[in-house]
Amino acid sequence: MLIERLTEALGADAVKTSPEDLACYSFDAYSQGVLPSAVVLPTSAAQVSAVVKIARELEEPLIARGSGTGLCGGATPIRAGIVLSFARMNQLLELDIENRRVRVAPGLVNLQLSERIASTGYFYAPDPASQRASTIGGNIGTNAGGPHCLAYGTTVNHVLALEIVDDRGECFTTGVEDLGYDLTALLVGSEGTLGIVTSAWVRLLRIPPATGVWLAAFPSIESASEAVSAIVGAGIVPTALEMMDATIVRAVESAYAAGYPEDAAAVLLVESSGEPEEVASADAAIARIARAHGATKWQAAKSAEQRDALWRGRKGAAGAVGRIAPNYYTQDVCVPRTRLPEMLAAVDEAARKHEIVVGNVFHAGDGNLHPLLLYDKRDARQVAAVIEIGNVVLARAVELGGTISGEHGVGIEKRGGMSMVYRTEDLAAMACVRDVFDPHALLNPEKIFPAGISCREMRT
Ligand SMILES: Cc1cc2nc3c(=O)[nH]c(=O)nc-3n(C[C@H](O)[C@H](O)[C@H](O)COP(=O)(O)OP(=O)(O)OC[C@H]3O[C@@H](n4cnc5c(N)ncnc54)[C@H](O)[C@@H]3O)c2cc1C
Structure with missing residues (x-):
C-alpha cells in the first residue's frame, strides 16, 4: 500500500525499495539504524508535501x-519510516547579489554554493569540515x-528565510x-x-x-590552549583558530603533506581576514601572544596554494x-575557552x-573540542572503552x-545525555514546542x- 501510494505520487524512479538501496539509507556517519520502509527522492516542495500527506495517513x-554526514544519528531511521533524500533538490534557485542573499534547495552541497558564486565576490560563511559533502x-x-x-557565527546567523513543509503536508514560509x-x-x-x-534564503x-x-x-x-585563551582574551577575533595535536598532525602529514610541523606537540592554525592593514596587525599581535606562550614556530602561508594546503589538511x-x-x-563537546587545558587533560x-x-x-577559539577516539570495531573491548x-x-x-554538543547535534547519540544539562521540566517544555509542530x-x-520525556509532564 505505502509503496503504491508513493509511486503514484512521485513516479517509480523516485521511490527506492530494494534491500541494497534501503541499506544505504539506514545509517549516517555515526550509526546504523534499522532499514526504512522506503526512500523517496522528491524534486519539489509539492512532492514533499504529497509524501508527508501519505505518511500521515499511513502513520509512517x-x-x-541530506548527505548523511551527521555524527549523532540524526538522519538514521530507528523505527522504519520513509527517508526523504534531498539529493535531487540540489539547485541554486535565485541569486540576489543586490540584497546579498541566495535561495537554495536543501540538497545543495555546502562547498558547491560558495564555489558557484565565487565569481560574484561573495561567499557563504558557515563551513563545516564536512562541507565537501554535507548539504545546506x-x-x-x-x-x-x-x-x-x-568570527562569522553558526548556520543560524546566516539563514534569512525558510520554506517548510509541516507535518500536515502544508507549505509555509518564515523569515x-x-x-x-x-x-x-x-x-x-x-x-x-x-x-x-x-528551500532557504541564506546570507x-x-x-x-x-x-x-x-x-x-x-x-x-597546554601551552597551545593557553595561547588560545590569551588571543581571544586580548580582544582579537581571528576568522579561525583551530588546534591539532601531534597524533592528528602526523596523520594529516602522512595523508596530505600539507606543511604542518611533525615535531610539534600541538599546532594552531590561525586565519585573519579584512583590510591588508588589519591582517598585518593581527599577524603581529597574535604572533606576539603565541611566542609569549611558548610557540617555537610562527609561520605564514606564503601563497594561496600553501593556504589551501593547510586548510585541506x-x-x-x-x-x-x-591510517x-x-x-x-x-566526540563533540564545548567548554569555556579558559577550561580547555583541564578538558584536554580529562580526555x-x-x-x-x-x-x-x-x-x-x-x-x-570556540572551546569546541572533537576528540577522535581511534579504535577497531571488531574488538569488543575497544568498543566498550570508546x-x-x-x-x-x-560528564567532564x-x-x-560546558555542554554536551558544540555543533553536531543530539540525534540518537546524545538524547540520554540531555538529562545531564536540562531538568525534566525543561525537556518537557521543549517537548511541548515539538508537540505544537508535530x-x-x-x-x-x-x-x-x-526516552520517556513528553509534554504531559508540563501539563500535570
Ligand atoms: C568528517 C566530518 C567532519 C565534520 N565537521 C563538522 C563541522 O566542522 N561542523 C559541524 O557542525 N558538523 C560537522 N560534521 C557533522 C555533519 O557534517 C553536520 O552535522 C552536517 O550539518 C550534516 O549535513 P548532512 O547534509 O550530511 O545532513 P544529514 O546527516 O543527512 O542530516 C542531519 C540532520 O539534519 C536533518 N535534515 C537534513 N535535511 C533536512 C531538511 N531538508 N529539512 C529538515 N531537516 C533536515 C536530518 O533529519 C538530520 O537530523 C562533520 C562530519 C564529518 C563526517
Whole structure:
C-alpha cells in the first residue's frame, strides 16, 4: 500500500525499495539504524508535501536526509519510516547579489554554493569540515558550525528565510524579519523534528580583500590552549583558530603533506581576514601572544596554494586518521575557552586509562573540542572503552561549565545525555514546542529527547 501510494505520487524512479538501496539509507556517519520502509527522492516542495500527506495517513515516520554526514544519528531511521533524500533538490534557485542573499534547495552541497558564486565576490560563511559533502538542508537541520564560525557565527546567523513543509503536508514560509516569534531561528537546529526544509534564503558575505593564514607550533597542548585563551582574551577575533595535536598532525602529514610541523606537540592554525592593514596587525599581535606562550614556530602561508594546503589538511583530518585505526568515534563537546587545558587533560587521562589512542582536532577559539577516539570495531573491548571514554568526556565538559554538543547535534547519540544539562521540566517544555509542530510525532521521531520525556509532564 505505502509503496503504491508513493509511486503514484512521485513516479517509480523516485521511490527506492530494494534491500541494497534501503541499506544505504539506514545509517549516517555515526550509526546504523534499522532499514526504512522506503526512500523517496522528491524534486519539489509539492512532492514533499504529497509524501508527508501519505505518511500521515499511513502513520509512517518521516526522516529528512541530506548527505548523511551527521555524527549523532540524526538522519538514521530507528523505527522504519520513509527517508526523504534531498539529493535531487540540489539547485541554486535565485541569486540576489543586490540584497546579498541566495535561495537554495536543501540538497545543495555546502562547498558547491560558495564555489558557484565565487565569481560574484561573495561567499557563504558557515563551513563545516564536512562541507565537501554535507548539504545546506543538513546544515540547517543541525545548525552546523565550522572553523570560520568563530568570527562569522553558526548556520543560524546566516539563514534569512525558510520554506517548510509541516507535518500536515502544508507549505509555509518564515523569515527573520517576521514580527512575533522568530520561527526561523527555532527551526534551525531542530534536526528535522519540527518541519522539513524545502528551500532557504541564506546570507552572503563579501570575500574579504585580504586573508592571512599562519601556523604556530607549540611544545605542549597546554601551552597551545593557553595561547588560545590569551588571543581571544586580548580582544582579537581571528576568522579561525583551530588546534591539532601531534597524533592528528602526523596523520594529516602522512595523508596530505600539507606543511604542518611533525615535531610539534600541538599546532594552531590561525586565519585573519579584512583590510591588508588589519591582517598585518593581527599577524603581529597574535604572533606576539603565541611566542609569549611558548610557540617555537610562527609561520605564514606564503601563497594561496600553501593556504589551501593547510586548510585541506585541517578539513581532511578525520579521513587521515584512517591510517592509524580502522574506526574512529568523534566526540563533540564545548567548554569555556579558559577550561580547555583541564578538558584536554580529562580526555587524555580517560584515553590512557582505557588504552585507546586519541587525536584532538578542534575549533579551539570556540572551546569546541572533537576528540577522535581511534579504535577497531571488531574488538569488543575497544568498543566498550570508546563508549566509556565518550561518557567521561561528556560528564567532564558539563562539570567544567560546558555542554554536551558544540555543533553536531543530539540525534540518537546524545538524547540520554540531555538529562545531564536540562531538568525534566525543561525537556518537557521543549517537548511541548515539538508537540505544537508535530503532535503525532511523525517527523524524525525518537530523536533529541530522552526516552520517556513528553509534554504531559508540563501539563500535570
Ligand atoms: C568528517 C566530518 C567532519 C565534520 N565537521 C563538522 C563541522 O566542522 N561542523 C559541524 O557542525 N558538523 C560537522 N560534521 C557533522 C555533519 O557534517 C553536520 O552535522 C552536517 O550539518 C550534516 O549535513 P548532512 O547534509 O550530511 O545532513 P544529514 O546527516 O543527512 O542530516 C542531519 C540532520 O539534519 C536533518 N535534515 C537534513 N535535511 C533536512 C531538511 N531538508 N529539512 C529538515 N531537516 C533536515 C536530518 O533529519 C538530520 O537530523 C562533520 C562530519 C564529518 C563526517
